Amino acid sequence: MKIFIKALLPFSLLCIFSVCSADEIYSKNHKANELYKQGKYDEALKLYEDALLLSPSDEKLKMNHGSTLYRLGEYDKAEESYNGALTIKDKKARSDAHYNMGNILYKKAEQIQNQDLQGAQNNLKSALQHYIESLDLSPDNIDAKWNLQLTHQKIKQLEQQQQQQQNQQNKDNKDDKSKQNENNQQQNNEQKEDQQEQQDNKEEQKDKNQQQQQQQQQQQQQSEMKESEEQQKEMKKEDARRLLELYADDADSLNKPTKKKAKVRQPEQDW
Numbered sequence: 221m222k223i224f225i226k227a228l229l230p231f232s233l234l235c236i237f238s239v240c241s242a243d244e245i246y247s248k249n250h251k252a253n254e255l256y257k258q259g260k261y262d263e264a265l266k267l268y269e270d271a272l273l274l275s276p277s278d279e280k281l282k283m284n285h286g287s288t289l290y291r292l293g294e295y296d297k298a299e300e301s302y303n304g305a306l307t308i309k310d311k312k313a314r315s316d317a318h319y320n321m322g323n324i325l326y327k328k329a330e331q332i333q334n335q336d337l338q339g340a341q342n343n344l345k346s347a348l349q350h351y352i353e354s355l356d357l358s359p360d361n362i363d364a365k366w367n368l369q370l371t372h373q374k375i376k377q378l379e380q381q382q383q384q385q386q387n388q389q390n391k392d393n394k395d396d397k398s399k400q401n402e403n404n405q406q407q408n409n410e411q412k413e414d415q416q417e418q419q420d421n422k423e424e425q426k427d428k429n430q431q432q433q434q435q436q437q438q439q440q441q442q443s444e445m446k447e448s449e450e451q452q453k454e455m456k457k458e459d460a461r462r463l464l465e466l467y468a469d470d471a472d473s474l475n476k477p478t479k480k481k482a483k484v485r486q487p488e489q490d491w
Contacts (some may be wrong), residue, residue: 245271261291279308283317295328315357319364322350337382344375
């Protein structure tokens with residue numbers, strides 16, 4: 221893509237303060253023009269700035285100053301310098317000012333398009349308007365027509381790129397949302413499994429506790445039964461002992477045989 225810039229013209233400068241000042245301004249501007257043609261932009265810039273200190277409102281100096289900044293890649297400062305030259309009365313110079321302003325904005329768009337796609341589009345749209353302004357003032361400006369077409373194509377290209385990025389972002393957001401939903405579902409399932417496991421553990425512990433209680437109850441019952449049997453045995457032994465003590469004195473008589481009494485015969489009845 222080719223971008224033209226009509227920036228450096230040895231404009232004739234008018235005397236503003238005195239003949240001496242005008243001569244000095246003209247001399248600095250002329251030397252700066254020569255340095256600009258040689259590609260010595262840093263040295264040219266210094267002379268243009270010195271000249272602007274003597275004539276800060278000179279619009280043609282501002283244009284030359286802005287063109288040098290453009291060559292140095294300082295597009296923001298170049299734009300600022302050219303903004304002060306867009307109202308120049310000379311029609312041809314004003315056409316060149318709009319043309320160069322379009323070039324500056326185009327370069328700014330290229331500089332930021334990878335970081336700020338929307339900002340790049342805004343700069344290109346502004347550049348488009350400046351090319352149109354330049355053609356309104358100079359309809360035969362072929363360079364302005366060429367750059368106008370290139371800028372229009374570039375705008376369409378960035379719009380398509382922005383749409384693709386938006387589509388990709390929407391897809392990524394959708395995928396992220398789907399993945400997040402899957403993660404949430406997995407977390408929910410894991411939580412449910414954990415809760416079920418905890419519930420199973422509680423039930424298992426509850427069953428163990430019940431079994432322990434039943435065992436304890438059975439042991440207690442067995443212990444009570446055994447104790448009761450022991451008590452009954454002790455009671456039987458005690459009863460037997462008491463009976464023995466009760467009948468101890470009659471033991472001999474109980475063991476002796478009883479004597480039969482003689483049967484007395486009754487006298488017969490006398491009839």
